[in-house]
Amino acid sequence: MITGAVRTMASGRQRATNFELRHLRYFVALVEERNFERAALRLGIAQPGLSQQIFSLEAIVGLPLLDRSKRSVNLTPTGQALYEDATKIIAQADATLSLIRRVGRGEKGRITVGYVASASYSGILTEMLGSFRRSLPDIELQLFEMEMRQQLQRIKDGDIDFGYIRPPAPIPSDLETTTVLKEPLVVAMPAGHPLASRTAIKLLDLRDDVFITPRQPPDVGFHANTLSACGEAGFKPKLDLNGRDFTTIASMIAVGLGIALVPHSMNCFGLPGVRYVPLVDNEITTDLAVVYRKKEASPAVRAFITHHRDLSGQRRTKNRMHGKSLT
Amino acid sequence: MITGAVRTMASGRQRATNFELRHLRYFVALVEERNFERAALRLGIAQPGLSQQIFSLEAIVGLPLLDRSKRSVNLTPTGQALYEDATKIIAQADATLSLIRRVGRGEKGRITVGYVASASYSGILTEMLGSFRRSLPDIELQLFEMEMRQQLQRIKDGDIDFGYIRPPAPIPSDLETTTVLKEPLVVAMPAGHPLASRTAIKLLDLRDDVFITPRQPPDVGFHANTLSACGEAGFKPKLDLNGRDFTTIASMIAVGLGIALVPHSMNCFGLPGVRYVPLVDNEITTDLAVVYRKKEASPAVRAFITHHRDLSGQRRTKNRMHGKSLT
DNA sequence: TTTTTTCAGAAGCAAAAGTTATGATAACTG
DNA sequence: CAGTTATCATAACTTTTGCTTCTGAAAAAA
Numbered sequence: 227m228i229t230g231a232v233r234t235m236a237s238g239r240q241r242a243t244n245f246e247l248r249h250l251r252y253f254v255a256l257v258e259e260r261n262f263e264r265a266a267l268r269l270g271i272a273q274p275g276l277s278q279q280i281f282s283l284e285a286i287v288g289l290p291l292l293d294r295s296k297r298s299v300n301l302t303p304t305g306q307a308l309y310e311d312a313t314k315i316i317a318q319a320d321a322t323l324s325l326i327r328r329v330g331r332g333e334k335g336r337i338t339v340g341y342v343a344s345a346s347y348s349g350i351l352t353e354m355l356g357s358f359r360r361s362l363p364d365i366e367l368q369l370f371e372m373e374m375r376q377q378l379q380r381i382k383d384g385d386i387d388f389g390y391i392r393p394p395a396p397i398p399s400d401l402e403t404t405t406v407l408k409e410p411l412v413v414a415m416p417a418g419h420p421l422a423s424r425t426a427i428k429l430l431d432l433r434d435d436v437f438i439t440p441r442q443p444p445d446v447g448f449h450a451n452t453l454s455a456c457g458e459a460g461f462k463p464k465l466d467l468n469g470r471d472f473t474t475i476a477s478m479i480a481v482g483l484g485i486a487l488v489p490h491s492m493n494c495f496g497l498p499g500v501r502y503v504p505l506v507d508n509e510i511t512t513d514l515a516v517v518y519r520k521k522e523a524s525p526a527v528r529a530f531i532t533h534h535r536d537l538s539g540q541r542r543t544k545n546r547m548h549g550k551s552l553t
Numbered sequence: 554m555i556t557g558a559v560r561t562m563a564s565g566r567q568r569a570t571n572f573e574l575r576h577l578r579y580f581v582a583l584v585e586e587r588n589f590e591r592a593a594l595r596l597g598i599a600q601p602g603l604s605q606q607i608f609s610l611e612a613i614v615g616l617p618l619l620d621r622s623k624r625s626v627n628l629t630p631t632g633q634a635l636y637e638d639a640t641k642i643i644a645q646a647d648a649t650l651s652l653i654r655r656v657g658r659g660e661k662g663r664i665t666v667g668y669v670a671s672a673s674y675s676g677i678l679t680e681m682l683g684s685f686r687r688s689l690p691d692i693e694l695q696l697f698e699m700e701m702r703q704q705l706q707r708i709k710d711g712d713i714d715f716g717y718i719r720p721p722a723p724i725p726s727d728l729e730t731t732t733v734l735k736e737p738l739v740v741a742m743p744a745g746h747p748l749a750s751r752t753a754i755k756l757l758d759l760r761d762d763v764f765i766t767p768r769q770p771p772d773v774g775f776h777a778n779t780l781s782a783c784g785e786a787g788f789k790p791k792l793d794l795n796g797r798d799f800t801t802i803a804s805m806i807a808v809g810l811g812i813a814l815v816p817h818s819m820n821c822f823g824l825p826g827v828r829y830v831p832l833v834d835n836e837i838t839t840d841l842a843v844v845y846r847k848k849e850a851s852p853a854v855r856a857f858i859t860h861h862r863d864l865s866g867q868r869r870t871k872n873r874m875h876g877k878s879l880t
Numbered sequence: 881t882t883t884t885t886t887c888a889g890a891a892g893c894a895a896a897a898g899t900t901a902t903g904a905t906a907a908c909t910g
Numbered sequence: 911c912a913g914t915t916a917t918c919a920t921a922a923c924t925t926t927t928g929c930t931t932c933t934g935a936a937a938a939a940a
Binding site for chain 3: 275276282
């Protein structure tokens with residue numbers, strides 16, 4: 227039998243509310259202060275309220291947490307076990323709050339980036355991503371090599387956040403592009419080609435050669451670049467659209483299947499039997515651009531966009547000052 | 554400017570309540586159902602209440618969690634981040650509840666056990682602890698080799714829960730003891746002692762030898778055992794109380810400083826130059842007992858106590874059946 | 881378009897948290 | 911060993927707030 231006096235709050239059944247962080251916060255304060263009065267003071271409530279909440283917690287747990295044989299705050303083994311976990315749960319809840327506030331400020335998050343294979347040759351991808359990572363190290367970057375048109379679709383769909391492409395391309399109306407690099411085109415030709423030893427070539431001199439381009443629709447990417455460049459030079463090129471990417475195109479050139487217009491930065495790819503020769507037509511260039519959603523919700527991605535706009539703005543200014551020497 | 558109608562619930566400042574598990578539970582339900590109506594149903598509340606709580610959560614976080622541009626439940630990146638953590642916090646809270654309920658049922662906990670060094674020789678300590686561990690593997694056992702009197706004090710103080718001792722000892726009134734093993738005493742003597750090659754010795758034959766005993770008060774442990782055994786045999790032994798424990802006593806015997814009465818189980822300690830010879834006085838025995846608090850709060854420790862009482866009861870029954878052959 | 885679905889707002893109710901006042905008793909203290 | 915103090919529990923009451931029902935507005939579907 228229980229002690230004579232009926233303690234309705236203690237022995238009477240407690241209304242069974244839900245387990246809440248409040249219970250844990252109160253319990254932790256009580257354990258740490260080892261005194262209801264002081265704990266209540268620390269919590270900014272009156273002492274009886276704390277008493278009630280502790281009873282409520284005991285009702286939820288279904289076990290006594292305090293040894294009430296003496297007029298002091300002594301934990302039962304159960305209470306001790308709860309205290310150890312309670313601090314952890316509270317800490318985790320606090321950590322979560324501050325984490326998602328950091329997500330809100332764009333200091334934390336995940337960005338998925340697509341890129342065409344040729345984007346990595348110029349080094350600008352590494353440069354852009356590297357400086358971004360240094361400024362916001364807690365943002366996770368995921369990179370996917372991907373065809374241009376696939377990128378556009380998946381950015382639109384929200385599957386990925388960002389893409390590196392080579393214009394021209396049919397940009398959907400809800401996507402935005404920014405050019406981050408403009409580089410001259412050079413001619414990639416077999417080492418045995420009659421013009422391979424020249425220091426520079428006029429594009430028109432290549433009117434009888436076969437131009438290998440990536441397997442793409444005629445209005446997109448390098449295919450389009452090649453067509454328009456030759457068009458400007460005054461001829462319609464013979465085409466072979468069987469290249470998959472620049473590395474296979476380079477191999478095709480090495481075995482003598484044709485020539486190609488490629489970005490200047492391709493010359494890092496020194497396949498034997500392939501020569502890269504500059505064009506005298508200096509204004510023939512190719513762009514590297516980034517694509518992203520116009521209305522971007524994620525603060526992290528917005529920061530990434532801003533970073534790209536800032537850096538490509540800087541680069542353009544610098545290049546203007548140095549007299550546009552893009553080699 | 555915001556849309557014409559003033560949305561007090563949405564745009565009006567939300568009373569800033571505390572961050573509670575309720576917010577997380579509601580938010581998780583909403584995210585998983587992707588629909589306020591269904592989520593509210595699952596939570597057993599009406600839909601507007603859920604709406605309000607989600608707004609309240611957004612006010613606490615300080616950031617929008619849902620994209621309200623459309624009439625559908627779409628998470629913002631912040632909301633996504635919160636969802637991932639929210640499930641973790643809820644899971645941890647649930648785990649804590651079930652954990653401490655297990656503590657309450659005595660299936661989980663920590664027990665600290667003290668033991669006198671000689672307790673480990675008989676193998677009963679390993680046996681008792683091993684079988685307990687097999688039956689309740691989630692209870693953590695911590696072992697401390699400790700002098701008997703220190704054990705009694707620390708069990709009383711609540712520093713440790715349980716002790717293995719060798720009676721007799723002054724047991725405080727709030728502690729309880731149970732004998733778990735009764736074993737015969739044997740004589741440990743130098744190999745060169747005149748009686749060392751006997752198969753059994755009468756204790757009285759040793760009345761002129763020096764008995765080495767552990768450095769203890771006269772009413773405690775082996776000191777007391779030796780005194781009472783010799784007293785029963787009819788003589789008052791010459792004593793040397795400089796032994797620290799049985800291993801140093803054995804070394805002292807080996808170099809010829811005296812003899813000692815030791816537990817039969819000590820013969821596992823085969824130091825060169827020491828012989829263990831049985832006594833013909835077969836009723837001369839020593840006990841190994843366990844000590845614990847009479848009023849023990851911890852369910853884990855209570856389970857441990859019960860286990861010891863059960864097992865030593867079994868052993869006694871078995872021994873009676875086998876004719877008390879304690880060798 | 882019309883209808884349906886779905887989320888938000890207003891007002892009120894009811895439950896639960898919290899308050900003040902007080903009681904009971906363990907723990908000091910002279 | 912009283913007498914006092916400290917400390918926790920209880921009762922009764924107030925306030926807060928979570929939740930309800932009813933209703934509105936707008937997007938999505940037909």
